[in-house]
Structures are given as structure tokens and as C-alpha cells.
Amino acid sequence: MGLGRRTDWLWVLLGMGLGGCAGPRQHTYAQQSFDSVTNTCRTQPALCVGAESVLPGVRAAEVAVVVAGARAMLDEDKKRSVEFVLKECAEQARSKVLLRYHEGKIPTPEQCKEQVRNAKGEAVSRAIWLGNQMHAVALECVEQKFESMMPGRFSIEPTYRFDRRTGTSTLLGKEEVQLLKQPRFRHELKGTLTPDFVIHTGDPLQVIVVYDFKFPCTNTDRPPPWREPEGAPRGSPTQKDLYMEALQLDSSQVLRVVPRLGIFE
Known part of the structure; x- marks a missing residue:
């Protein structure tokens, strides 16, 4: 998609600011070695963040300042x-899935509650099934767009274990x-954040910053709320609360992307 020349130079600046010392491109899940630090990082450590920036002899306090600046x-x-792209991917995902599986029509509240079978043969509501399909399409769109716009500076569905x-x-x-x-190991994923x-x-x-896509099954003028962990007592910390706590973020850094409606805290 084209965002115009203004957006193009924004991404050039973003690449310079965040990626000046990224080194060879690699999968975002891979951990980088301290030995991969480039000469630029050695001479201008303020431009470098992440694992590759932790140089021998740099004090922890100095690293903290660098990270805070980043x-x-x-x-x-x-x-x-960034959010323009995310909203467009959300819109495309909703439209494509409804056209592919629901003749392009918006499901009624009753249809959203109907039980269907997922790929594993499990019974789930149509709302959950359609939401999963939309998530897959949206994340594929996001990965394609950001791989060229912000290589090495994003992750799709990273999994964190928070103690x-x-x-x-x-x-x-x-x-x-x-x-x-x-199935035999799935219990070990309990409590992880993705x-x-x-x-x-x-x-x-x-x-x-963290973004979660939320796909309401039927049309609504309100964004879906942040979910509480499955099986947790009522009033437990929500997804947003846990993201903030686990990743040391504030409310403005943990956002929902909702097709038709936009971006919300």
C-alpha cells in the first residue's frame, strides 16, 4: 500500500533510529550475540539497543539510559x-474472511453464538472461529508490510513467560x-503471554509498544474489552494489565486494533 512520500521518509528515519546497528537481518525470535556489535555501535552506542548493544565494560546504568531513549x-x-498500516490490515482481514466464509455478510448475534468445528475438530462458537481466521489474515498482512518497513524491529505473536x-x-x-x-505439554504454556x-x-x-487485534463478530460501535485469562477469577488482571506488568509498559503502550473503529488503549 502507498502512504505517500512523507511516510516513506518517516520509515527511512525510523530505520536509521532503530536499526542503525542491527547487523545482519535475522528472525526476531533469535537472540543476538555480544560479538555481533558493529564498529558503529562501538563508536555511537546511543544509536544501538538490544542484545547487540551490551558492550563489555558498559555499566548497567548506562545501558538502562540507552534503552530508555530507544x-x-x-x-x-x-x-x-504504524497504526495506519495496522488498521488497514485489520480492515482487509475482516473483509476477506467475511467474503470467503460468510458471503460478505455481517453475522447476526445469533449466528455468532452457533457452534462450528475448528481445524482440530473442536466445537467453538462462530465468533471465535471467525476471529481466529481474521487474526491469521491480519498477521500475515502485518508481517509482509513490516518486513520491508521495519526489519528486525518487530515480532509477530512472541511468547513471553512472566514470573x-x-x-x-x-x-x-x-x-x-x-x-x-x-497436547501432552500444553499445560506448560499456561500463564504465558502472546x-x-x-x-x-x-x-x-x-x-x-504492543498491539492486539480485536475482531468483533457482529457490528458494534464499541471496542471489545481486554480479556481476562481463561479460567481466572472475575476481577483478575486483564491481558492489558499483564502486558504492562510483564513488559514494563504504561497504558499508552498497550493498544487494541479494531476494524472500522480504530486504535484504543
Whole structure:
């Protein structure tokens, strides 16, 4: 899609600001080695963030200052450009799925409650089934757009394990997540967090902003609420609360993307 020349130079600046020392492009789930630091990073550490920027001899306090500066790099113009793409992907996903599976018509509340079979043969509501299809299409769109616009600075559905007792989060590798999705291991994924789309500094644990797609089954003038963890007591922390706590973000950095309606905290 074309956002015009103004957006093009915004992305050039974004690439310079966030990616000046990224080194060879690699999958966002991979952890980078300290040995991959470039000469530019050595001479201008303020431009470099993520695992590759932790140079021998750099004090923890200095690293914290660098990371804090990196989190502020997504200024309002760049943020608007990011969100324009996300909203367009959400709109396209909703339209494509409804056209493909529902003759382009908006489901009624009654149809949303009907039970259908997913790919695993499990009975789920039509609302959940359609939402899953829309998520898949939207995330494919996002990956295609951002791979050229912001290579190495985003993750699609990263999985974090958050230990609330210690306040620490770890990133699970893609292969590990696939293994844990097998029925006999699935219980080990309980309590993990998997946001839809994350922009980060180059290190997926240094998150700048989180976006979750929300696809209402039928038309509504209100954004769907943040979900509470499945099986949790009423009043438990929501997805948003947990993202904020686990990734050390404030409310403005954890957002919902809703087709037709826009971006919401």
C-alpha cells in the first residue's frame, strides 16, 4: 500500500533510529550475540539497543539510559504511520474472511453464538472461529508490510513467560512454543503471554509498544474489552494489565486494533 512520500521518509528515519546497528537481518525470535556489535555501535552506542548493544565494560546504568531513549524513538508521526498500516490490515482481514466464509455478510448475534468445528475438530462458537481466521489474515498482512518497513524491529505473536514473583519475563523460542503446543505439554504454556504484534528495540524483551487485534463478530460501535485469562477469577488482571506488568509498559503502550473503529488503549 502507498502512504505517500512523507511516510516513506518517516520509515527511512525510523530505520536509521532503530536499526542503525542491527547487523545482519535475522528472525526476531533469535537472540543476538555480544560479538555481533558493529564498529558503529562501538563508536555511537546511543544509536544501538538490544542484545547487540551490551558492550563489555558498559555499566548497567548506562545501558538502562540507552534503552530508555530507544523506547522514546517511536514519535507521534512514526506511530501514526504504524497504526495506519495496522488498521488497514485489520480492515482487509475482516473483509476477506467475511467474503470467503460468510458471503460478505455481517453475522447476526445469533449466528455468532452457533457452534462450528475448528481445524482440530473442536466445537467453538462462530465468533471465535471467525476471529481466529481474521487474526491469521491480519498477521500475515502485518508481517509482509513490516518486513520491508521495519526489519528486525518487530515480532509477530512472541511468547513471553512472566514470573510475577520475581517480576521477570523470558522469551520462548519459536521451536519451543511449537513443542509445548502438543497436547501432552500444553499445560506448560499456561500463564504465558502472546501479544499479536510487538515493536521493540531489536531485542524482543525491550518492548516499545504492543498491539492486539480485536475482531468483533457482529457490528458494534464499541471496542471489545481486554480479556481476562481463561479460567481466572472475575476481577483478575486483564491481558492489558499483564502486558504492562510483564513488559514494563504504561497504558499508552498497550493498544487494541479494531476494524472500522480504530486504535484504543
